[in-house]
Amino acid sequence: MYRTFQSLSQKYGPIFSLRFERRLVVVVSSSSAVEECFTKNDIVLAYRPKFLAGKHIAYNNTTIPQSSYGDYWRHLRRIVAVEIFSNARLNKFISIRKDEIKRLIIKLSHGSLQDFANVELKSLFNELTFNIIVRMITGKRNYGDDVSDKEEARQFKELMDEVVSYAGASNPGDFLPILNWIDGGRFEKKLISLGKRIDEFVQRLVDEHRSKKDNLESRNTMIDHLFALQEVEPDHHTDEIIKGLALSMISAGTDTSSVALEWAMSNLLNNPQILMKARDEIETEIGSECLPDECHLSKLPYLQIIFYETLRLYPATPLLPPHQASDDCKIGEYDVPRGTIVLVNAWAMHRDPTLWDDPLSFKPERFDNGGGEGFNNYKFTLFGMGRRACPGASLAQHIVCLALGRLIQCFEWKRVTDEEIDMTEGRGITMPKLEPLEAMCKARPIVKKIKS
Template sequence: MSVPEMGPFGVVVTGIVAIAIVYKLVQRWRFKLPPGPRPWPVVGNLLQIEPVRFRCFWDWSKKYGPIMSVWFGSTLNVVVSNTELAKEVLKEHDQQLADRPRSRSAEKFSRNGQDLIWADYGPHYVKVRKVCTLELFSPKRLEALRPIREDEVAAMVESIFNDCGKQEGIGKPLVVKRYLSGVAFNNITRPAFGKRFVNEEGKMDPQGVEFKEIVATGLKLGASLTMAEHIPYLRWMFPLEEGAFAKHGARRDNVTKAIMEEHTLARQTSGAKQHFVDALLTLQEKYDLSEDTIIGLLWDMITAGMDTTAITVEWAMAELVRNPRIQQKAQEEIDRVVGRDRVMNETDFPHLPYLQCITKEALRLHPPTPLMLPHKATQNVKIGGYDIPKGSNVHVNVWAIARDPAVWKDPVTFRPERFLEEDVDIKGHDYRLLPFGAGRRICPGAQLGINLVQSMLGHLLHHFVWAPPEGMQAEDIDLTENPGLVTFMAKPVQAIAIPRLPDHLYKRQPLN
C-alpha cells in the first residue's frame, strides 16, 4: 500500500510538531527539570488538568512532589506547593522571577504593561509601585477613606435587616452573596472614582452597569484566546480580534476619562478629594504618569478588588454558619468591646483579636486567588535543586501551602484559635500564609482588603445571628469551589439572619 502524499499544509504542521518535540527533548537533556505528569505532544498537559486547577495541582503534588513541571502547550510552568519553595521563589530568587507572563489579551488590556499588575519588573514598575505604596494606599489616605467603607457596610446591614426584620422575612433564607457583592463593588468604586454605582436597593445606575459589562467583556475576550495562548503555532486558528479589543479599550477609556474630567472640574471649584482618581491626577506630573498608566491603575483596582473581598467574606460566613460555636465566641467578644447600644467601627478592630483570627483563618483556608498570578523567569534559576529555564512561568499554590499538614495542625479544619496560639503575619512575611503574595509583587492594597473583610464580617456578626435554612444541617453546606482564577463558591451560601440589636442601629446614616 502506498503512503499518501502530504500537501503543503500537512508538511508545515508536521514540521512545526517535530520542531516542538525536538525543542522539548533538548530542554530535558540540557536542564534538570522538576518531575511532573507526562505531557502529550503539542498540547502538553492541558487536557489532563482538572477544571479546579489548584486542587488538581495539589493532587498531582502528592505524586510528583512539592515542585512540578506542568506543560501548557509548549510553555513550561513550574508549580510549587510548600513553604520552603515559596520562600525561594518569592524571596531568594524574587528579582529573577519578578516579571509577569502577559498573554495577548493582557498585552491589550494593560497597554503593553503600562499598569501595575502586568508590568515587567523595571523602572516603570518601581515608579508605579511607589505611587501605590506611598500615595494611594498610605495609612493616611486609608484613614481618610474610612467613612466611605463604614457607610457602605452600614448600607449592607440595613438592606439585610429590611429583608429579614419584617414579618414576611422572618425565617426566610437569604443568599448572602447578593448583599456582599454590592458593598464590595461600591467599596472599590467609591474610593477609586468617588462614585456609588449601586443604590440602597441593590440596583446599579447606568454607569455601574457599564463598568460591570466592561469587566465581563474583558474576561470573555481573554477566555476566547486561552488555548491559542499556550500553543503559539495554533494562533492562526484563534486570531486576535483586533476590532473587538479596540472597541473594548475605547469603551473602558471613555467611561474612565469621563470620570477623570468630572474630577478635574470639581477640583477647580472645591479642591482635591481623597479619591484615588484625584490622587493620580494630582500626582501625574510629579511621577510622570501617562494617561494609559492612570487608567490602567484604576482598572487594576477594580479587577483586583471587586470580587476578592466578597469571595473572602462569603467563605467566612459559610464557615461561621457551619460552626455556631465560633460565631457565638466572636459575638461575645464584640459585645464585650462594642456592646449592643452602638455600631462598631474600624477603630474597634485592634480590640477584637478573635475577629482578626476569623479573618486570617478565612484567608488561609479559602484564599480568593489560590494560585498566585504567575511569575516569569528572566534568567535561568534553580528552585528546590531543579533548573527553571529562562522564559518559564512559576506558580505558587497558596491554597495547597495553607493546607500543608507539615506546617498546619488540623489543616482542613476552620479553627481561628490557631492564630491566638501563634501570631502569623498575612502580609507577605510568613510564607505559610500568602493570601496577598510576597516580595516585589505583593499586593499593595493588602491593608485595604483586610480592613474591608474585617468590617463586613464584624458588622454581619454584631447585627445578626446566622443559621442554616430550615431543614438543612450545618455540615450540609457545600464548600466546593467554582473553576476560575478566583474561588467563588460553587453553590452560593444561604442562611437565615436573625437581628440581635435594637432596631435603630440598623438604619444607615448617610454621609454629609
C-alpha cells in the first residue's frame, strides 16, 4: 500500500485524497504537511477512525492505540506514561531484558564456539522480543526449554499473530461497506471469534495473576502494578482496561522490535565496515571484555544512529496509524473536512530524494551528533509524532540497541554467501523482511565468560 501511495504522490503531489464511498482519505508524504498535521492540527487529528478490528478485538475501540482523543484516552495515556513506560518503571525491568538477551547469546553460541555456524535469526528475534514483553506483563516466559506450558505459549503466540494480521485498515469493507454485504459478513464473524478468544485468553492471564498476587516472586510485573491501582480506584482501572493495555503492549511491542532487529542486522551484514565501526566504538568506550549495558548507550552514539538509520529505510510502521479529523481543518492549501482519515506515508518520506541525500543508501552518519540531516524538520517519523506518538518508543530503542550491541560484541558475523542479503520487503503493517534472515556467526572469547 505504501508503495502504491508513493507512486500516486509522485503523480498527484505530496498531498492527495482518495474517495472510498463514504470515506475520504488524505495521504500525506510531505515533511511540511506532516509538521502542520502534528503542530497546528495535532488535537484535531488526534482522533482514530472506527474500524471493525478495533470494535471486535480492541474492546470496542477502547485500547490506547484505537481510542479517540478525550478524557478516557488521556487517562490511559497517564497510566501508560507513569506505570509502564516511565524511566523508573522501565529500569525495574532491566533484568528481564538482560536475561533474555543472554539466553539468545547462549543459544547462538551452540555450535559456533569453534567455527562459524549458520543461524536463522528471524525466529530467534521473535522469541526474544515476545519473551521480554510478556515477562514484563505477566512474569512468564513463552519460549525456551524452561517454559512450563508450551501449549499455552503456542496458543498465545498464534492469537497474537492473528491480532497483528487483522490490525489496522486491513479490511476493505471499512472503506467500502458494500463489500461487507458482498462478503456476507464472513470477515466480521472472524473478527468476532478472534476477539472472544483473545478476551478469554487474556482474562485467564489476569485471573491467574490475581490468584497468585501474594507470591513475592511475581510482584514486579505490569499486571501487579495495575492491580495495585485497581485496589485504590477500581472504577478507573477495570479488568477491561488492564486487558486492553496488555493486549496493546504485546501486539504493538513485539513485532516492531523484532522486525527492527532483523533489518538492522541485515544492513550490518551488507555493510561490514559499519558493523566494524560499531564494534570499535563499543570496545573503545567500554572495553573488549565488557558487555554493553543500557547505562552505556549514551556513550555509544554510533550504535544508536544505526538504529535510527535502520528505521529510516525500514520504518516500524511504513504507514503511520490512521488519524481522523474531528473538525474541519487545513493541511497545506487543502481544506480537510471533518471525518476525513489522514494517513502519513512515512516510508515514502524517508526515501524522498528531495529530503535526503542518497536516500536509498544505508548511511548512519546522516544522524551523527544529533544534528545531521536526519533530524532536520519533520521528515523523520521514528514512532509517530504529536499526541499520538508511540508511548513505547523508548522501550523499543532500549531492546533493539542493547540486543544489537551485545550481538556485535559477542560474535563475528558474515553473510552465508558472497551475495548481499536480500532486502525485499514482505507484507504486513510492520514491514517484515520477505526472506527470513540467515547469517554465519562465530562466538568471540567474551561468550565463554557469559556461559560460565
